[in-house]
Amino acid sequence: MHQEITKREKISPLKMLVFIIIGAILLILFNFLGNTLKINTSIIDGLTLIIATILSYIIIKKYITSYKYMLIENEFIIQEITGSKEKILVNINTNQIKKIKPITSSDYANDKKKKYNKRKKLNKNLKNLDIYYCIYEEDDELNLFEIQPSEELIKLLNITK
Known part of the structure; x- marks a missing residue:
């Protein structure tokens, strides 16, 4: 059994302050633009709420979510961890994996274009680890995902295939 968790990107107080200021400026500009164009205030409020929700979602995905990669015998499992909540995103047998390569390989551009x-x-997108893409077959259909595992996990995946 092998298990590893991607580290959460730490957010500095300065970076958080910059995000808040940029978000506030965007919302103020959006509100100002709506008032200038004489758009109904309930529409402006609704769109402002949608934009704030999208920005919050992006921040949560980038700074609060991490991924756990597990290889248990021939099962490769990827879980998303947000706070104390864990959700299984991928659960495949290593025999289903058709290809696993770094996105810097020459095959990536061609493979990414396929359906x-x-x-x-x-x-x-941690700076110290390479990003890999994996193509696997499930229910006679090909699927693709990008992961950022350690070199050790890649070696184990290639051995168990």
């Missing part, structure tokens, strides 16, 4: 049943980005 897949599911596409998932399951990485945190």
